[in-house]
Amino acid sequence: MAASTSLHALSSIKLWSTGSFGLEKRTCHVNCVSVGRRCTNARNLGLVCASNSQSSVVEPVQLPGSPKSSTTPKKSSESALILIRHGESLWNEKNLFTGCVDVPLTPKGVEEAIEAGKRICNIPVDVIYTSSLIRAQMTAMLAMMQHRRKKVPIIVHNESERAHKWSQIYSEETKKQSIPVITAWQLNERMYGELQGLNKQETADRFGKEQVHEWRRSYDIPPPDGESLEMCAERAVAYFKDHIIPQLVAGKHVMIAAHGNSLRSIIMHLDKLTSQEVISLELSTGIPMLYIFKEGKFIRRGSPAGPSEAGVYAYTKNLAQYRQKLDGMIQ
Numbered sequence: 009m010a011a012s013t014s015l016h017a018l019s020s021i022k023l024w025s026t027g028s029f030g031l032e033k034r035t036c037h038v039n040c041v042s043v044g045r046r047c048t049n050a051r052n053l054g055l056v057c058a059s060n061s062q063s064s065v066v067e068p069v070q071l072p073g074s075p076k077s078s079t080t081p082k083k084s085s086e087s088a089l090i091l092i093r094h095g096e097s098l099w100n101e102k103n104l105f106t107g108c109v110d111v112p113l114t115p116k117g118v119e120e121a122i123e124a125g126k127r128i129c130n131i132p133v134d135v136i137y138t139s140s141l142i143r144a145q146m147t148a149m150l151a152m153m154q155h156r157r158k159k160v161p162i163i164v165h166n167e168s169e170r171a172h173k174w175s176q177i178y179s180e181e182t183k184k185q186s187i188p189v190i191t192a193w194q195l196n197e198r199m200y201g202e203l204q205g206l207n208k209q210e211t212a213d214r215f216g217k218e219q220v221h222e223w224r225r226s227y228d229i230p231p232p233d234g235e236s237l238e239m240c241a242e243r244a245v246a247y248f249k250d251h252i253i254p255q256l257v258a259g260k261h262v263m264i265a266a267h268g269n270s271l272r273s274i275i276m277h278l279d280k281l282t283s284q285e286v287i288s289l290e291l292s293t294g295i296p297m298l299y300i301f302k303e304g305k306f307i308r309r310g311s312p313a314g315p316s317e318a319g320v321y322a323y324t325k326n327l328a329q330y331r332q333k334l335d336g337m338i339q
């Protein structure tokens with residue numbers, strides 16, 4: 009392995025922990041009001057806070073082509089965007105660098121995905137995006153099994169004309185009861201290069217904790233022969249802008265099941281984190297995070313704690329109405 013990447017001093021302060029809400033502020037929990045805003049306590053350190061109980065409205069994200077194109081957000085629409093990192097995989101369990109190696113979930117990962125599904129079971133989902141890796145796809149499917157609307161998630165096969173043709177559905181009613189699942193390699197985990205398959209602890213023992221932390225969390229320093237977060241963002245955020253934002257603009261509710269680093273890059277974009285701030289961003293496996301897309305802006309809503317959490321539904325009329333409808337249909 010060419011361990012040529014230079015050593016940089018890294019902050020040892022971990023701002024985001026992997027608590028039950030997926031993103032949790034440790035060092036300035038009380039004073040923080042939102043993700044993506046600087047915390048009073050941490051301001052001098054240039055740090056970012058996360059709080060799950062309150063929302064933040066981030067600046068409008070540049071819509072594809074906007075203002076040059078005619079893509080205009082529907083003023084009335086409020087779309088849900090759920091981001092979920094896959095549940096624990098067999099290599100997470102073994103503490104191995106996984107990257108683009110296609111490893112399935114452990115039984116615990118299956119449980120996490122089911123639990124995630126319970127948390128979002130009242131939130132509308134019209135289209136699902138996953139990476140091309142099985143751990144993200146399993147997570148999406150297992151989570152959707154818990155949804156109260158009971159639509160069937162169906163993987164869209166467009167890899168060839170034949171695959172497209174042979175997977176057609178010929179009933180409009182059946183189509184209505186389905187949710188398309190679009191798989192995209194661009195949402196894959198960052199390619200971990202020559203670290204793939206290595207044990208994380210042994211790698212830290214060999215190359216030093218700081219070097220390995222830099223490979224894992226820095227923005228622009230790639231692991232040997234692998235992708236930096238910046239390189240991962242180039243494909244993941246581009247895909248998000250080109251394919252997913254137009255769905256939200258059209259009023260569709262979207263779930264993305266992906267990976268620690270592809271989602272870190274998307275969250276960095278949504279919350280406008282700096283390359284320093286993103287170092288502290290950690291995502292737990294199997295914890296859904298909700299954003300509301302409204303009038304061209306992403307409003308971070310943290311992680312829905314469960315189907316009974318009233319607060320989750322209090323903030324948007326559309327979601328509250330959707331839930332009421334489900335309650336009526338299912339009683």
Ligand SMILES: O=C(O)[C@H](O)COP(=O)(O)O
Binds near residue numbers: 106200269
């Ligand atoms: O690819 C991996 O090993 C993990 O899914 C993410 O690893 P990280 O926490 O080292 O980024």
